[in-house]
Amino acid sequence: xxxxxxxxxxxxxxxxxxxxxxxxxxxxxxxxxxxxxxxxxxxxxxxxxxxxxxxxxxxxxxxxxxxxxxxxxxxxxxxxxxxxxxxxxxxxxxxxxxxxxxxxxxxxxxxxxxxxxxxxxxxxxxxxxxxxxxxxxxxxxxxxxxxxxxxxxxxxxxxxxxxxxxxxxxxxxxxxxxxxxxxxxxxxxxxxxxxxxxxxxxxxxxxxxxxxxxxxxx
Amino acid sequence: xxxxxxxxxxxxxxxxxxxxxxxxxxxxxxxxxxxxxxxxxxxxxxxxxxxxxxxxxxxxxxxxxxxxxxxxxxxxxxxxxxxxxxxxxxxxxxxxxxxxxxxxxxxxxxxxxxxxxxxxxxxxxxxxxxxxxxxxxxxxxxxxxxxxxxxxxxxxxx
Ligand SMILES: Nc1ncnc2c1ncn2[C@@H]1O[C@H](COP(=O)(O)OP(=O)(O)O)[C@@H](O)[C@H]1O
Ligand SMILES: [Mg+2]
Numbered sequence: 313x314x315x316x317x318x319x320x321x322x323x324x325x326x327x328x329x330x331x332x333x334x335x336x337x338x339x340x341x342x343x344x345x346x347x348x349x350x351x352x353x354x355x356x357x358x359x360x361x362x363x364x365x366x367x368x369x370x371x372x373x374x375x376x377x378x379x380x381x382x383x384x385x386x387x388x389x390x391x392x393x394x395x396x397x398x399x400x401x402x403x404x405x406x407x408x409x410x411x412x413x414x415x416x417x418x419x420x421x422x423x424x425x426x427x428x429x430x431x432x433x434x435x436x437x438x439x440x441x442x443x444x445x446x447x448x449x450x451x452x453x454x455x456x457x458x459x460x461x462x463x464x465x466x467x468x469x470x471x472x473x474x475x476x477x478x479x480x481x482x483x484x485x486x487x488x489x490x491x492x493x494x495x496x497x498x499x500x501x502x503x504x505x506x507x508x509x510x511x512x513x514x515x516x517x518x519x520x521x522x523x524x525x526x527x528x529x530x
Numbered sequence: 531x532x533x534x535x536x537x538x539x540x541x542x543x544x545x546x547x548x549x550x551x552x553x554x555x556x557x558x559x560x561x562x563x564x565x566x567x568x569x570x571x572x573x574x575x576x577x578x579x580x581x582x583x584x585x586x587x588x589x590x591x592x593x594x595x596x597x598x599x600x601x602x603x604x605x606x607x608x609x610x611x612x613x614x615x616x617x618x619x620x621x622x623x624x625x626x627x628x629x630x631x632x633x634x635x636x637x638x639x640x641x642x643x644x645x646x647x648x649x650x651x652x653x654x655x656x657x658x659x660x661x662x663x664x665x666x667x668x669x670x671x672x673x674x675x676x677x678x679x680x681x682x683x684x685x686x687x688x
């Protein structure tokens with residue numbers, strides 16, 4: 313396939329997949345979650361009117377299961393898609409993902425932001441967000457460390473993001489030759505598709521640093 | 531039931547949980563033991579008591595209902611075994627935070643009941659492949675009974 317056609321196709325695949333994921337996440341977040349919430353409130357109301365202690369206890373258990381389900385649906389939707397990325401912005405989406413990440417993997421992320429957040433298109437925000445997600449999950453899976461650092465720098469014309477760890481590190485060449493670079497390749501492809509770049513640096517015993525760069529205008 | 535507890539008693543209770551964990555680890559010579567438990571207030575489940583941990587990650591972990599080994603054990607109320615993580619698991623590897631955080635390859639977990647409902651899980655794990663014997667399983671079940679005996683005090687103290 314021609315390079316241009318290939319780029320077009322990969323862009324299209326990513327986009328349609330993202331749209332589908334977004335649809336499901338929104339349905340979970342706005343449709344199902346809201347309904348469950350109403351059910352749970354209704355249940356508590358019914359429970360308060362019950363007199364039989366056994367029934368009351370049973371209703372209580374149901375309320376608890378309902379609350380758990382609401383929590384799980386909410387987490388699932390955060391995991392799937394940052395539904396607030398276009399309203400609250402990239403940083404807010406990254407922040408709520410980091411919370412979920414720490415509670416999922418026990419890794420504490422030191423987040424630092426400098427400069428003023430600029431408005432960028434949803435497609436660009438999403439490419440950054442997905443790349444951060446991939447880099448963080450790689451840290452959880454392979455770096456063998458309890459800490460990570462995420463730095464966001466809003467420059468005049470460029471947005472730069474570093475995702476770093478001081479963990480195991482790895483041999484770039486070796487992994488490359490084993491063709492086991494799927495996640496990293498996808499990250500690079502996503503960044504290129506939106507006119508940005510993704511760079512990787514790793515050293516055995518010292519850690520890994522992923523750098524994302526994206527041109528932005530005020 | 532009398533629900534007043536002092537800090538002193540709470541600390542003693544924590545030590546009793548930890549003692550059960552370390553006793554079990556010694557008896558089975560396993561690498562890791564941990565108690566996942568619903569918090570006294572609210573519905574969140576995490577890992578308040580562990581033994582043999584290789585880092586502090588467990589402190590931040592939230593057990594998700596129906597996910598991972600502890601989440602599944604609590605949701606179903608029945609035991610679960612993993613012999614060689616991440617082979618043949620249900621769901622993604624990242625659904626098993628305690629296995630990843632503690633680099634466990636095999637684990638066995640049983641539910642912990644309070645007032646007839648599963649409120650937590652007791653887990654033992656190895657950092658190598660392991661086939662759990664009936665004897666080991668019985669030892670864990672006895673351990674779970676000891677931990678369950680502490681739950682009335684745990685859920686009444688706050
Ligand atoms: N932060 C990191 N620390 C150590 N090794 C890493 C890190 N990120 C990636 N790797 C190594 O690079 C390989 C490729 O990563 P990736 O392309 O994301 O694929 P996958 O996550 O599907 O294995 C991993 O299998 C791992 O060996
Ligand atoms: Mg990856």
